[in-house]
Amino acid sequence: SSSRWSLYSQLSGQQSHLLEEHDTMNALEILTQSVSELVDPVISKHEAERLSSKRLLEAYEDEPSLLGQMYILHELIKKHGENYTASFDGITEDVLIDKVKEIYALAGTKKDWSAVRYSASLLGKQVDSLSPSITAMVVRDKEVTIGVFNCKEFVINEPLPPSELKEIIFNICFEHDVFECVLQQEYFAQT
Numbered sequence: 001s002s003s004r005w006s007l008y009s010q011l012s013g014q015q016s017h018l019l020e021e022h023d024t025m026n027a028l029e030i031l032t033q034s035v036s037e038l039v040d041p042v043i044s045k046h047e048a049e050r051l052s053s054k055r056l057l058e059a060y061e062d063e064p065s066l067l068g069q070m071y072i073l074h075e076l077i078k079k080h081g082e083n084y085t086a087s088f089d090g091i092t093e094d095v096l097i098d099k100v101k102e103i104y105a106l107a108g109t110k111k112d113w114s115a116v117r118y119s120a121s122l123l124g125k126q127v128d129s130l131s132p133s134i135t136a137m138v139v140r141d142k143e144v145t146i147g148v149f150n151c152k153e154f155v156i157n158e159p160l161p162p163s164e165l166k167e168i169i170f171n172i173c174f175e176h177d178v179f180e181c182v183l184q185q186e187y188f189a190q191t
Contacts, residue, residue: 041068066115148176
């Protein structure tokens with residue numbers, strides 16, 4: 001049931017419009033199609049953290065989920081660095097960061113938003129409208145707090161350049177929750 005709600009929340013505007021109108025035939029078809037395209041990771045982030053590099057490469061071959069593949073790539077990057085070269089198919093060598101870029105692009109086309117956000121964080125992506133959005137709040141005498149609940153926080157009370165905002169977000173959020181780096185940018189860019 002929770003996976004259906006998660007799936008429902010990932011449907012595009014046109015698809016959710018169909019669901020709102022209770023067009024059950026089309027909704028069921030869309031739901032079935034979406035379920036077959038988006039699968040849950042076989043490996044969890046915590047499981048990936050405990051595996052050796054050799055086991056991670058083996059697990060990558062069997063991982064059907066783009067998000068699960070991102071968990072594996074993240075662990076390999078933590079162990080070896082983003083420019084480490086590895087063989088994922090036993091034949092060709094790939095640079096880890098290039099695999100992350102490949103999954104980022106593929107996840108976008110498949111609308112796998114969890115994988116998009118995770119890979120965007122690993123790639124250090126920044127929302128273009130972040131600095132203007134935060135500046136607009138600050139000049140109206142608002143304070144903006146960036147951080148992870150019950151962890152580090154940073155209060156912004158003056159306009160900051162985009163590069164400094166990116167540094168603050170990634171320094172504070174990344175070690176606690178990779179997703180937060182992108183989610184907070186999305187939130188503030190829409191505010």
